[in-house]
Amino acid sequence: MSDERDPDSGGTDLTERQRLEAHGFRPRKRFGQNFLVDPRIPELTVARASWQPADTVLEIGPGSGALTAALLSAGHDVRAIERDRDLVPVLLERFRAEREAGRFGVREGDALEADWTADLPLDRRPWIAGNLPYSITTPLLLRAFSYRDVFAGAVFMLQREYGDRLLAAPGSKTYGSITVWTRAHAEVRSVLKVGRSSFWPRPGVESIVVELAFPETPPFPGDRAVLERVVRASFSQRRKTLTNAMASGLGREKAWVLDVLKHAEVEPEVRAETLGLAEFARITESALAHDL
Structure with a gap:
């Protein structure tokens, strides 16, 4: 209908x-x-x-x-x-x-x-x-x-x-x-x-x-607090690349962000609004592995 x-x-x-x-x-x-x-x-x-x-x-x-x-x-x-x-x-x-x-x-x-x-x-x-x-x-x-x-x-x-x-x-x-x-x-x-x-x-x-x-298994079963930090930082400056937005929003060096994105298999020059939940989930897991 x-x-x-x-x-x-x-x-x-x-x-x-x-x-x-x-x-x-x-x-x-x-x-x-x-x-x-x-x-x-x-x-x-x-x-x-x-x-x-x-x-x-x-x-x-x-x-x-x-x-x-x-x-x-x-x-x-x-x-x-x-x-x-x-x-x-x-x-x-x-x-x-x-x-x-x-x-x-x-x-x-x-x-x-x-x-x-x-x-x-x-x-x-x-x-x-x-x-x-x-x-x-x-x-x-x-x-x-x-x-x-x-x-x-x-x-x-x-x-x-x-x-x-x-x-x-x-x-x-x-x-x-x-x-x-x-x-x-x-x-x-x-x-x-x-x-x-x-x-x-x-x-x-x-x-x-x-x-x-709300399925019993959440679409994102990982650390929601870290996901929230990553997402907020990524969208904090929509005109900037994901690398620059994350570096600024998370207060980290670009080298750290580049390493996180590399391990998440996400291109560093993209903008946040082009990424889906799956990409943000990988970035979150990578950020956790890099001591965020």
């Missing part, structure tokens, strides 16, 4: 907006709130993602519960973390029956600080889902990676430009350090493109739903 959508297609349903307004709720800019009001989007998201009905889902920032409702309808149990205390009673009222049946729970908290595993059954690897506030996408993404050994994967709504960076191929303009770091933790694919008209208030950018599957 194609992931393409008309980015400004119609079909907006005011049910979610009316539910929020009935509680006297208005979106708060300080929380970066843009609520999903097109009912087709959560339904398509749930249908196209790789999770199974038996999988519990941790939802980050459920808002009024648009995605929550679709997940529950598909058979998932849902546990949610909501930062806005005024939205918690909205969710508790909407999903009272599911909460009483033990299928839904929500706690007030900041997902950047809260324990994501609290109240989650871990007999089967759960999933993560959420419409991530654009201003804190990277910190939340990195937090998800820190839990990759616990969860089976994540399905996130992101700013389209950011999602394109995660999906980028080596050599493209959008390919960068976050691309490599993501590939070190997850298998990435596009699920759904979402237009601005699907939100209230309408954001200034388009969105995309991406799936990050």
